[in-house]
Amino acid sequence: MNFWQLIIAECKAILTDKAIMTTLFGGVLFYSILYPSPYLYEVPTEQPVVVVDQDNSSLSRLLIRHADASAKIKILANVSSIDEAQTWIEEGKAHGLLVIPPNFRRDLMLGKGATLSYGGDASYFLIYAAVVEGLVNAGIDASKQVQFIGLLARGQNPQLAQQAINSVSLNSVPAFNPSLGYTPYVVPGLFLLILHQTLLIGTGILGASQWRKPGYWQQVRPVTLVLARLSVFMMIYALFSSYYLGYCFYWYKVTVIAPVLEVGLFMLPFLLATAALGIYLSSYFYRRELPTQLYLLVSMPILFVSGFVWPVELIPQPLVLASQAIPAVPAIMGMIELGQLGSGWLAIMPKWLQLWGLFAVFATMAIMAISDKQKDFKIES
Numbered sequence: 001m002n003f004w005q006l007i008i009a010e011c012k013a014i015l016t017d018k019a020i021m022t023t024l025f026g027g028v029l030f031y032s033i034l035y036p037s038p039y040l041y042e043v044p045t046e047q048p049v050v051v052v053d054q055d056n057s058s059l060s061r062l063l064i065r066h067a068d069a070s071a072k073i074k075i076l077a078n079v080s081s082i083d084e085a086q087t088w089i090e091e092g093k094a095h096g097l098l099v100i101p102p103n104f105r106r107d108l109m110l111g112k113g114a115t116l117s118y119g120g121d122a123s124y125f126l127i128y129a130a131v132v133e134g135l136v137n138a139g140i141d142a143s144k145q146v147q148f149i150g151l152l153a154r155g156q157n158p159q160l161a162q163q164a165i166n167s168v169s170l171n172s173v174p175a176f177n178p179s180l181g182y183t184p185y186v187v188p189g190l191f192l193l194i195l196h197q198t199l200l201i202g203t204g205i206l207g208a209s210q211w212r213k214p215g216y217w218q219q220v221r222p223v224t225l226v227l228a229r230l231s232v233f234m235m236i237y238a239l240f241s242s243y244y245l246g247y248c249f250y251w252y253k254v255t256v257i258a259p260v261l262e263v264g265l266f267m268l269p270f271l272l273a274t275a276a277l278g279i280y281l282s283s284y285f286y287r288r289e290l291p292t293q294l295y296l297l298v299s300m301p302i303l304f305v306s307g308f309v310w311p312v313e314l315i316p317q318p319l320v321l322a323s324q325a326i327p328a329v330p331a332i333m334g335m336i337e338l339g340q341l342g343s344g345w346l347a348i349m350p351k352w353l354q355l356w357g358l359f360a361v362f363a364t365m366a367i368m369a370i371s372d373k374q375k376d377f378k379i380e381s
Contacts (some may be wrong), residue, residue: 002218002360009216013206014232019138019288020202027198028240032248035190036183044130046074049096049120050085053078057105067098072134089121096120096131098138100143108143126182169370170228176255176340184254188307188340189332190268196302196328197295200273200278201227204291207282213372222370226279227362233275241267245339257342266338266348269355270331277327283369308330330354333379 001008044048049067053060068075078096079085099117107114116139120131133239177184204330206229210217214305245263249256259260304310305323312320323329336352338344 001216003224003228006216006220007232010228010232013210014236017206017209020205022351023198023201023292024236024240027201028243031194032244033189035194035308036187044127045071047072047096047127047134048094048130049098049131049135050076050088051071051078052080052082052085052097052099054102055100055104055293059105059108059142059145060100062145063100063104063138064098066136066141067138070134070138072137082213085119087355089119095124095127096135098135147301148353149217149318158224160354175287176277176342183252184340186309187252187254189306190303190337191248192332192335193299193303193306193328195237195240195271196245196274196331197299198240199233199274200281200295201291203275203278204282204285205288205294207279208288208291212286217370218374220376222367225370226276226366229279230272230363233278234239236250236272237271241271248328254340256339262345263335263339266331266334266352266355269352269359270327270335273327273355273359275360276366280362280366280369282368283373302326302328305329308332308336321334324354325358327355 017332051067053064053129054303064075064078067073073096076088079088082099083098085094085099086095089097097119099115099119101115104114116135118135122127122128165199178181220228245256245267248254282291302323305315305319305326306329307315330351334348334355337351338345338348
């Protein structure tokens with residue numbers, strides 16, 4: 001069997017396997033729609049909030065009106081106690097609460113401090129952040145109103161009083177995520193993780209299916225088999241990568257600053273290293289369902305140690321160092337730096353070289369593992 005016949009045999013083995021086809025084509029298409037869909041509106045608004053007004057003064061009512069005027073939140077009701085507010089949140093009627101303490105107006109008018117208490121359902125961090133941001137801004141507005149009244153009472157000119165209250169004006173311009181939305185933030189890294197995991201699952205299922213029965217994989221040298229398998233999966237994932245980094249990024253309005261050539265050059269060692277790792281690990285699977293179960297189980301840990309959803313400074317250093325052997329970890333941060341943060345090629349060069357090094361190591365290990373499998377199968381036969 002020559003190399004091109006082996007390529008055809010590999011393509012046939014992949015295309016006729018329903019589990020692999022479902023994982024590769026079905027999974028990639030399904031996840032491209034499933035993951036971003038809950039966040040298409042980018043920024044949560046009009047989150048329901050209940051108020052526990054223990055002061056019931058003109059200033060507390062002003063604060064409630066300021067909160068209700070915020071685009072982030074919507075005041076649903078004024079309840080009698082914190083326990084009742086908690087019941088609203090537990091039943092899903094509200095996502096947050098604002099507690100105005102007794103003597104709120106009196107303490108502020110006397111120049112004393114007053115503490116507003118906020119709370120909410122932190123199960124959905126975007127919603128929780130919207131609730132807290134809306135309530136904090138409302139508290140700041142009420143505080144400025146009190147300061148303005150105090151300055152007027154001392155005989156201050158209204159225009160000068162207004163300038164004194166708003167002496168500093170912030171002009172915040174987002175540099176890398178203009179919409180400040182969740183989709184441009186999470187999609188670039190998440191899509192690379194999906195490519196990584198589905199590629200591992202596909203190579204794992206194919207290997208687990210073949211190692212337990214005779215076939216063409218015994219008739220070729222291990223090096224030739226690894227090269228052919230890498231070539232076939234690279235052709236498939238070149239298409240998937242173009243779909244994710246091209247059409248999907250355009251559809252979800254994800255900004256890509258880097259040139260297409262640089263993106264392709266960076267993706268090349270990432271896909272090769274992932275495919276080689278998948279071929280090597282497939283030698284340890286004897287049941288077809290195990291790759292899917294294992295790789296789905298480790299998806300979330302990989303996502304966190306990659307560093308774009310959780311600061312690496314808060315992750316144990318040994319775990320961070322160990323994660324560098326996973327191709328997705330340097331690839332995710334490297335692609336974000338290259339495509340979204342505008343880093344030059346020299347800045348991500350260490351990660352690019354790291355991926356090539358991982359490919360060389362995993363390809364060697366895959367060749368050795370297949371050689372052992374061929375020997376073991378001959379002995380058993």
